[in-house]
Amino acid sequence: MGSEVVNGRGSGHKKGDKSPAVRLVPLGGLGEVGKNMMVIEYGEDIVIVDAGLMFPEAEMLGVDLVIPDTGYLHDKLDRIRALIITHGHEDHIGGLPYLLPLLGFPPIYATKLTRGLIEVKLKERHLLGQAVLNTITPDDHLDLGAFGIEFFRVNHSIPDAVGVIIRTPLGIVVHTGDYKFDYTPVDGLPADFGTLARIGKEGVLALMGDSTRAESPGYTPSERVINDTFDKLFANAPGRIIVATFASLISRVQQVVDTAVRYDRRVALVGRTMISNTQMAMELGYLKIPEGTLVRPEDMFFYEPQQIAIVCTGSQGEPTSALTRMANGDHRIVRVQPGDTIILSATPVPGNEKLVGRTINNLLRQGAEVYYPGIAPVHVSGHGSQEELKLMMNLLRPRFLVPVHGEMRQLVAHAKLGKALGIPEDHIVIAEDGDIIEVRPERIQKVDHYPSGNVFVDGLGVGEIGSIVMRDRQVLAQDGILMAILMVDKETGQPIAGPDIISRGFIYMRDADELIELARTHVLESFGMHSRNGHTADWTYVKAKIKDTLGDFLYEKTKRRPMILPVVMEV
């Protein structure tokens, strides 16, 4: 069994040794924020923790979603024993609809709420029939090939989140999932210190720990902190209250509902995912809303403004979300008005700062009072800060540390915390997606790298938006496109019509007559110079020449570099 591990595809050719090892292969979430996915291998057995998605960065033009590249697994499908999902956030479950078919529908294990959120997602893509879903509780034990699996409850910004304990023949490996320690969580269920301490005492070989907030000193405040703010704002609001937050942040919705009930307000839910998520959370018992509290958005107008609280999506400034529509004055039902108190109960995800800022500005323009993180304590993170990361390491006392979930800066910050707690430098591995890490009782090391890039989802296409298409979009986005279409006689090779010059996104054509006329002359001259030998002309060569000449000419005149597309048609 051991030799298979070492000789498998993409394995430790470089410096792996022959003794059996546990392999950790991150396919997402290391060196980036999002699309979390970790492969844990021993011998013939593989378990995977999470299968998330990532939202595209600004330069990934036109891309809808990014998912992990699972190429590393494609010749090992029969060895996958389980896909364990730690919690129901998009960056942990969002890749499933795309990846399950590629991975041969391995059995999924998840807690009740997480499973519910996965089912919603799979139903949308008509995959629910094929998926194998198992509900677990934090107290369950699973035997999956060489692995024994246990769980421990953690606090996070969604209920029913767990960390994973993976017993291997070489020792215990722990994956925390996303976590913080909240001693007074809204759902009353604190993290499972008992199990953590017990496992720590037993001895942990390797810890894969959430690094998201490894740069933040101190402790992340309890969700309860929000209650005081809500109380104050609800007590003083002269009109409606509109709270925008993540649709998955069930505990925050619960806090709004509880406060609304205390101040005798009805609650309206606005936004597609807000409605579907809260519905499911209510059905599964994770969200408790007293009879008569909910009103349909259409029925809000039967109440006075000060009897209404709205909970909606759009805390990230997403262009089509409820709050953004309200901010732009084009929401179907809710028009923002002076007297409205609007609370953005969420922090912008890195990269969303501008969008969120714009939403805030537009809401202010309409005369609303707006509260957001930075000017009022209306949000706390779901991730533990430095002291919590230290607490986790103190509880588990791992021999080896592998920081997960973060860009390099967060992974490095987490590693520094580990060092400060006495974990030797060579017991800590800072790895990125595709790195293959081998863990043995005496040593941890990166042995190889599987080139694991981003897989882009664009419309119906998964993975086929490659670097060529993306580069073209970037050129088009910068300076547009200019086409020169020329018809030539098939026999003589002489131009018989054109060149027609068409451009988009380059220059305002109506004001550019002279430029276009000159461009036309340049095309004809270049054509004449390089196609002397009539119908035997090499059109590829001629087109390249036209492109160069025209490109230089346009750059000189405008200092812009549009994409140039010469088209020669033979008649």
Add this chain to the structure above:
Amino acid sequence: MGSEVVNGRGSGHKKGDKSPAVRLVPLGGLGEVGKNMMVIEYGEDIVIVDAGLMFPEAEMLGVDLVIPDTGYLHDKLDRIRALIITHGHEDHIGGLPYLLPLLGFPPIYATKLTRGLIEVKLKERHLLGQAVLNTITPDDHLDLGAFGIEFFRVNHSIPDAVGVIIRTPLGIVVHTGDYKFDYTPVDGLPADFGTLARIGKEGVLALMGDSTRAESPGYTPSERVINDTFDKLFANAPGRIIVATFASLISRVQQVVDTAVRYDRRVALVGRTMISNTQMAMELGYLKIPEGTLVRPEDMFFYEPQQIAIVCTGSQGEPTSALTRMANGDHRIVRVQPGDTIILSATPVPGNEKLVGRTINNLLRQGAEVYYPGIAPVHVSGHGSQEELKLMMNLLRPRFLVPVHGEMRQLVAHAKLGKALGIPEDHIVIAEDGDIIEVRPERIQKVDHYPSGNVFVDGLGVGEIGSIVMRDRQVLAQDGILMAILMVDKETGQPIAGPDIISRGFIYMRDADELIELARTHVLESFGMHSRNGHTADWTYVKAKIKDTLGDFLYEKTKRRPMILPVVMEV
């Protein structure tokens, strides 16, 4: 004179009254961060404060710079008495090369360093000969038409910054410029409390105050705070120290130099603007570098790493800057190596967070120690926080308040501070670019709005990138372009060649043979259906139909919406 004010173009037709008023017309920097420009009018006289630029937002594709729209002034050029520049930052001087010709080269007034920075800028664009530059000191008085102008020194993240006192026949109007109060500034020159208190006692009609950090509670720390951090880092760095900061942040460069001298390190300046700015600051006496301290970057290698400190540009992650090149491993001279200590002594400007984060990650990948705001106190803002804004208002005790320099959120926060200090709500005007504000002794009000948008600079073009070109670029950036080129017989109207389908940025063509073939069929069918009447066909109509049919087909197959460009050529 009064009637001219009221009846001028774009003036108070709506609710202005006939008595003379001071007019404030922000052309940039209100409702946004950047391109600051304020017009102050009384009767026949106009003074302008600042003429900045703004860097484009993500959706301003391909745009190099954004400058204020000065259309409001174009029929009032003979009334412009002065262009007063408060300090030498890009968002206050960067618009000059583009706007001076449009404004008829009005006389510029600026302090020595500010003037130096303006000259560098104008020289690059060969405008220095035409510009009229006057050097002022903070103690100067100017008489400009109806206005008497005085200045007061402020602290900011560049030396020689001033605020402006404008005496009008109706009272004193103050423009703070950018400011903070630093009791221990690096250059030893604190803000001019004396003048502020004197003017406050005399009575201030209206205050235009910097709102940049109106959301931040407390005081902005003194620049001196940085010294302690630098001391600690320089004392412990095992190898080179590389400090990236704004090229205009002369005091920060001074701090690096001072610390380097204390720890016996030579200083190398890297980055074009860093070199030109520091040179000029040295010549004008704003930067003091002891003989023998500076080394050329090429000569660094004659010293041990621990004898070297590098000051460079790139603190904003700008793609072609020195630090970004180092982070990407393609800087001409400096290769980052383990043992290097790198300090990002600047905060990301909103919108640059991702770029800066990427630079940090890449530097960490190369094994350097990296310090940046959030994990170490390596930067302080140049703008005052809430307590400083309150101090300014307490010193000046203005009757009316116009928050300037900020997005809506900052302007609103500044207004709230004013209210908290007892300025009545109707004495505060929250205005945005193009609003026309009239100030009279008894009243302040927005009377009109001049539609003042962004002027885009793209390559050599100023202003001609309009909404059509920009929208095209956005469509192209999302899903690319697809052209269908069809040749038809001029006589019969029948297709004789094509359709040729060409696409860029839409789909990887080599894998899309079937799709392209089907698209071709759709074009021909649509053509056949809508061009029945031979050579009398209305090609505009036919092309629109082809576009619709093809668009629907492609969306159904790919869920993408490329720009579709049908081209029909008659032969």
